[in-house]
Amino acid sequence: MKKNPRRLLAAVLATGTAAALLAACAPADAANSDGKITIVVGDRPPADQAESLAALDKSIAAFEKAHPDVTIESVETRWAADTFQAMVAGGTMPTTMAVPFTEPQSLIASRQIADISAELKSTGLGEVLNPAVAAVAQDASGNSFGVPTDVYSVGLAYNRALFTAAGLDPDAPPATWDEVRAAAKKIADTTGKAGYSLYTSNHFGGWMMTAAVASFGGTIENADGTASTVDSEPVQDYVNVLREMRWTDNSLGSSFVNDAQPTLQDFAAGKIGMLLSLPFDYPGLVQQYKMKPEDFGFGALPQAPGQSATLTGGNVQVFSPSATKEQIVAGLEWLKFNRFNAYTDKETAVAKAEADAADGNIVGLPALSPVSSEAYAQYQEWISPYVNLPLENFASYSAVAESQTLVPEPRTKAQDMYAVLDTLLQGVLTTENADVDALIAEASAAVDAKIAR
Incomplete structure (x- = not known):
């Protein structure tokens, strides 16, 4: 997804001003009269985010100084499913902008974004990308149509203090759903x-x-995004685990219509032992909701027998289909400079880590990396003197983050699918003796109906 209570959630409406749209309409097939290449870069922070704006403008100025043949026009245009097609058709798509992980495959199929395979190779950026993550923006032939940047994978957040109080080992979080059920009880x-x-x-x-x-080996849509797979054994298996935990074990508490923010607040306050979450929740839990860092634990997503998979998501930088080769190369060089040098250049990595630590920001948060495991290990070594969180509390997640099969979010109408599953979950958790098979069949039919629209 990422709908995000911090980064939390949802596709954002396009917010480009008229001036920004006019800038995005600049001809994509010619350099400026002075020989410079102009690229239009989307996702500029809004005016009320002064610090982010200042940091971006500083980075743009530094890039343009290092690349005097390139001019960057920064615009606020953001991804919105209901406006993107018109933006491409009207020629107002920026040279490069971010789209959610849910979108590249459908955009590739409809030829609404550029093939950047050759340019990735010529700039060397392709060599440093995490192959498992990069596949999200590749077609069946391995051609690349985007660069994943903000990447996440789902794991199990748990309260180490509650584990200790219950006689559980806080250094060994549950690895299977049977273990989750036993620990919860x-x-x-x-x-x-x-x-x-x-x-x-x-x-x-x-x-x-x-x-x-x-983690049970299933999905909610088929690979093409053309049909529901909700009425399936993996869905039934997970729902039945929840039903047993709710109605037999009484281990899910007393709240069953739960939004993200209040649930995270309760977790930080020590009212919840475990929940599925992201490593990126840690800063908000500790800094905003005042959870003790030593109480936070994060493990890999629990698995059914014989499985090793987790959901992945984030953002992919894609390029306008009307961008020239020179503009794509310039855009990739900008991504290298602005997003990837922090992983691949020691001086940049150390300077950023030192500044973040001085500002009280979290340094060294374990996460699924957009760069290769070798590059990420080197990066972690560079920043190690500035890490300011208990890395050992993430050990079981970090041990498997790069090896689990990464399952992308649904291709078609993901948010609509999630809304349907919300209703299914509430039905199972609020109605004792609910007909689970009927609820699943109803949800599957609703997913098919959403896809068909």
Whole structure:
């Protein structure tokens, strides 16, 4: 997804001003009269984000100084599913902009973004990308149509203090769903807190349920995004785990219509033992909701027997189909400078880590990396003197983050799918003896109807 309570969620409406749109309409097939190449870069922060704007403008100025043949025009245009096609057709798409992980495959199929394979090779950027992540923006032949940047994978957040209070080992979080169920019951019985909790509203529930279903070997849509796969054994298996935890074990607490922000607040306050989450939730939990850093633990997404998969998402930088080769190369050089040098250049990595630590920002947060495992290991070594969080509390997640099969979010109408699954979850958790098979069949039919529209 990422709908995001911090970064939390949803496709954002295009906010480019008229001037920005006019800039984006500049001819894409010619250099400026002075011989410079102009690229239009989307996703400029809004005016109320002064610090982000200043940082971006500083980076643009530094890039243009290092690349005197390139001019960058920064515009606020952002991804919105209901306006993107018109933007491409009207020639107002920036040279490069971010789209969610849910979108590249459909944009590739409709030829609405540029093939950048040759330019990735010529700039050397392709060599440093994480192959498993880069595949999100590739077609069946391995041609590349974008560069993944902000990347996440889902894992299990858990409260180490509650684990200790319940007699569980806080250094060994559950690795299977059977272990999750057993640990949740022990936490609930021993401490009176919710052993496990889950989002069930505002699309967050469906998003995390899609991750859980991946860990059972399933999906909610077929690979082409043309039909529902909700009425399936993996969905039934996960829903039945929840039903048993709710109605037999009584280990899910007392709240069953849960949005993300209040659930994270309860987790930070020690009211929840475990929930599916992202590493990126850590800063908000610790800095905003005042959770003790030593109480936060993060493990890999629990798995069904024989499975090793998790949901992945984030943003992909894509390029206008009308961009010239020179503009694509310039855009990739900008991405290298602005986004990837922090991973691949020691001086840049150390300077950023030092500045972030001085400003009180989190440094060294483990996450799924957009760069190769070798590059990421080197980066972690460079910044190690400035890391200011307990890395050992993420050990079980970090151990498998690069090896799990990465399942992208649904291709077609992901947010609509998540809303349907929210309703399914609420039905299972709020109605004892609910007909689970009927609820799943109803959800599957609703997903098919959404896809067909």
